Amino acid sequence: MNIVVCIKQVPDTQDIKWTEKGTMIREGVESIINPYDEFALEYALKIKDKYPDTKITVISMGPMQAKELLKLAIAKGADEGILACDKKFAGADTYATSATLAHTIKKYVKDIDLIICGQFAIDGDTAQTAPSMAGHLNLPQVTFVTDILSFDEKGIKLRRETEEGFIDVQAQYPLVISVMKRSDEPRNHTIKGYINACNTDITVACKEDIGIDDNLIGFKGSPTYVSKSFPPHFERKGEILTDEAKLLDIIREKLKEGK
């Protein structure tokens, strides 16, 4: 089988510290593979466990450093890495990002069976990239996947979670899926994988290599833009209590008087 896994480089939010004014300190924050994408890769690796001649291509759009994360994915068992990297990609919203990823995939990967994405990126959390990319590629999609129940070369059985419950579906390839996190941890890299990663070159693709139109990429290709940002204005009196007992009194009182 031919599988693509999309990976995003994100700042490690567990690592983020705040200033007194409540702004984020970005220095020294480590970059990691978006945690949801780790699970996307793990599903691909499970398929490869069963069908060893499966080829897994990991793809990312991002800065040159993201090469390291693609190498990490190869160390875990992926076969190839492609990084869409160009100054002109900067400032992309989800539309331009998914267009860029879709064109990169079209250009570099032939006869795809399955594209797996993480449902969310922890730094943006829009959950828009996978469906939008599926749209650009004109492929069917299954989102909010909590489990791959079974698969063979013909099709795949997936479980999807909605507010109301769990829906099991049977889907055919080619297909885009986006996956949620699971309670079992994705695997770590192996020594063999690590050596393999050292010997594998990551393909770096710029705009010209991909052959994508200027009006689909970066800030210019993004239909949305930030017109202004401003501090929120909610403020309360923030009375500091030194006696815990007072807190319980307040709780009792407020419950009596209603909202």
Next chain:
Amino acid sequence: MSLVVLALKKRNNETENVALELVSKAKKFYNGEISAILLAAENSDESKNIEKLSQAGVNKIYVIKNTKLDRYSTLYYKEAVLRSLEKINPDIFLIGATVNGRDLAPRIASALGAGLTADCTDLGLTEEGKLAATRPTFGGSLMATILSRTTPQMATVRPKVFKMNEPNYENKPEIEEISVNLDDVTDNIEELNFVPKTFEDTPIDEAEIIVAAGRGAKEPETVELVKKFADKIGGKFAVSRSLVDLGLFKNDIQVGQTGKTVTPKIYIACGISGAIQHIEGMKNSGTIIAINNDKDAPIFKIADFGIVGDLNKILPKLIERE
């Protein structure tokens, strides 16, 4: 000039409340025509849904009919919406950020080349009459207003972010049936089985008291203390996203922009710093109380009352006291 709300439905064919909330909000900032799109199977009885949307105050309801629309399917719904939008041609198109809404909205946006802003916490118009979609920025300390260069200008909003208006029983919207042809569309994703969730608990967004734990309470003993305290005062236990990210709890008890929006009488934040994404989900609570060992934590600025100190010392005292 028109604004359209997509009214997706639950499995029992009832319109999701978030669509009514979006109509209610739209009535507050939009003066042009407000309509709703309802998708339905040919023979489906939509009278209840039409009644609800009327009472929410829409000027017009488009009922899009096709046998393939009996239940949510990404590709049938996408095509049906796209084909009806060609006729309706709205300036603004709003979709509830339920699971299916979030599955569908980006798909429609990418087909139209339209700008789509996810999980907005406020909507309004600019002076030029464009949709101003506001949401927290990544850093978590600023809000950003996002505009769209293209039409329709699209946005999604989570359930309960906006309040539903009082029903208007006088409102008589125009109803237009559009039948779309979907003969050329196939969706070969086949539903095999559905297992409903059992809600043995009240969901957190219906609780009167919420006691929420953040990363400051990540240790198992501390989590236990927070839960015990919640039990003592009859509150529901909830969490910030940190504890969901750590894999300790599921997203359905997460408060915030990408979790649940809650408005309990009393909200108690234990070891939560007060990032905007969190605050957006609880700022309209009756009384907000914060317990945090950092006196400068932003949470104190939006709290009514606070205690500065270690949860592991304070909570036991609160639990023991009568």
